[in-house]
Amino acid sequence: xxxxxxxxxxxxDSLMKSETKHEWxxxxxxxxxxxxxxxxxxxxxxxxxxEWVDRRxxxxxxxxxxxxxxxxxxxxxxxxxxxxxxxxxxxxxxxHATSKLGPLAVKIFHTTNAVFKGLAKYIDGxxxxxxxxxxxxxxxxxxxxxEFRNLKRMRKSGLRVPEPLYNLKNVLVMEFIGDDExxxxxxxxxxxxxxxxxxxxxxxxxxxxxxxxxxVHADLSEYNILWHDGRPxxxxxxxxxxTRHPSAQEFLVRDVTRLTQWVGRQGHHVDVAExxxxxxxxxxxxxxSLPRVD
Numbered sequence: 001x002x003x004x005x006x007x008x009x010x011x012x013d014s015l016m017k018s019e020t021k022h023e024w025x026x027x028x029x030x031x032x033x034x035x036x037x038x039x040x041x042x043x044x045x046x047x048x049x050x051e052w053v054d055r056r057x058x059x060x061x062x063x064x065x066x067x068x069x070x071x072x073x074x075x076x077x078x079x080x081x082x083x084x085x086x087x088x089x090x091x092x093x094x095x096h097a098t099s100k101l102g103p104l105a106v107k108i109f110h111t112t113n114a115v116f117k118g119l120a121k122y123i124d125g126x127x128x129x130x131x132x133x134x135x136x137x138x139x140x141x142x143x144x145x146x147e148f149r150n151l152k153r154m155r156k157s158g159l160r161v162p163e164p165l166y167n168l169k170n171v172l173v174m175e176f177i178g179d180d181e182x183x184x185x186x187x188x189x190x191x192x193x194x195x196x197x198x199x200x201x202x203x204x205x206x207x208x209x210x211x212x213x214x215x216v217h218a219d220l221s222e223y224n225i226l227w228h229d230g231r232p233x234x235x236x237x238x239x240x241x242x243t244r245h246p247s248a249q250e251f252l253v254r255d256v257t258r259l260t261q262w263v264g265r266q267g268h269h270v271d272v273a274e275x276x277x278x279x280x281x282x283x284x285x286x287x288x289s290l291p292r293v294d
Contacts, residue, residue, distance in 0.1 A: 024064055033071050040074055043083035044095065053084045061093050061108050065137075069169040078166050078173060082106055086183045091143070091238070096176065096183070101293055103176040105162060105183070107147075109140050111170055122146075122218065122239040125246045140170050147172055147238035150215060154240075157212045158287025159205055160233040165293060175293045177228050177235075184228035187262070192227070195266035202232055202259050207279045208287065210252060215240045218251035221258040252279065 025034050043050040044058045062070075073079045080098045086105065087094040097104040123142055128149065144167050151164040151174070163175040178184045192198050202225070209215050217224075218239045226233040241248055253272075256279055260270045 030064070034067065037067070037071050037074050040079075040081045041070075043081065044085070050084055057085055057093065061110065063111055065111070065169060066108055066171065069171045073166060073168055073171065073173065079104065079106065086178075089236075096181070097173075101165075103178075103180055104165070105174045105176045107172040107174065109144055109170040109172070111137065111140055121247065122241055126241055127244075128242070143238050144170055144172050146240075147236075150237040150240040153213050153215065154209060154234070154237060155290065157208055158289055159208055159213070160228075160231060160290065161237065162233070162235060163290070163293050177226050177233055184226040184233070186223060187225040187227050187232060188222035190227045192266075195263050196268050198232060199259060199263040199266075199268070199270065203256070203275055203278060204285065205232070205234060206252075206255060206259065207282055207284045209234075209240070210243060210279055211284050214243050216243060216245075216248050216252045217255055220255035222262045252276070 024030055038045075041058075041062075042048045043053055044062065046053040046055040046058070070079065070082065078099060080100070083096045083098065085093050086096050090110075092107050092109040095106045095108065097106040123139070123146065126146075128146075148164045148167040151161050154161045155163055162177055164172065165175065166173040176183070187198075202220075206217070206220060209217055217234065217237060218241055219236060220234065224234065224236040226235055241251065245251075253276060256276045257272050260272050260275055263270055
């Protein structure tokens with residue numbers, strides 16, 4: 001059952017500052033922890049049948065606190081293995097993983113200061129996260145909790161988004177969208193038979209996000225939409241804000257504009273203003289619930 005989990009650890013932020021790559025793994029207390037999960041990380045370490053995986057990804061993403069969080073999730077039985085990267089962005093890497101539930105997507109957010117420098121604007125103004133610390137590490141953890149809650153709210157409204165399952169520190173565990181091994185492609189990488197009907201469906205999804213979920217995605221484009229089983233699925237909801245956010249309408253205009261630009265590149269001209277009115281005030285469907293991952 002999806003849950004948002006808190007885990008109090010000692011103040012390791014100061015330890016991270018003095019960390020040099022993975023020398024800390026040789027310390028006895030951390031070596032025991034790493035020995036527990038090393039076999040489950042063969043993929044990201046580029047070993048065995050995963051020799052094709054770039055080992056540098058492990059060095060870039062799997063710092064001390066990330067491995068501590070993964071260790072806890074594995075000890076709880078939520079994750080069995082982390083296999084290989086399936087997506088990469090400025091803020092995070094997403095990995096194919098396995099579990100007792102089947103394949104999962106594990107999103108690990110980067111912890112370097114530069115990555116989240118411009119993202120506070122998506123947190124400030126959201127009362128769900130008011131009064132929280134703005135230390136960098138805490139900002140990353142807030143962002144993960146924010147994406148978990150946004151996905152949960154969208155999923156509850158029947159929107160096709162990955163089901164969020166667990167979150168811990170900078171790790172978000174979600175439903176895997178794809179076949180057993182390969183993720184579904186992004187909309188930007190596929191040629192759809194009827195772009196106008198896809199646009200209509202995306203506009204309807206944007207309307208549900210705004211009117212029913214009381215959110216705006218704030219980065220809705222063909223880059224953040226997967227094409228799975230002939231239908232669009234919305235991903236990357238971390239930057240979504242509530243409709244009362246000071247910049248919510250600005251973000252909505254940007255989302256709708258990007259959707260109209262996408263369908264325009266498919267040969268269909270659509271008026272941005274008319275599309276925006278439909279999202280703000282048009283009728284929205286009562287979507288059926290999606291099956292749970294269990």
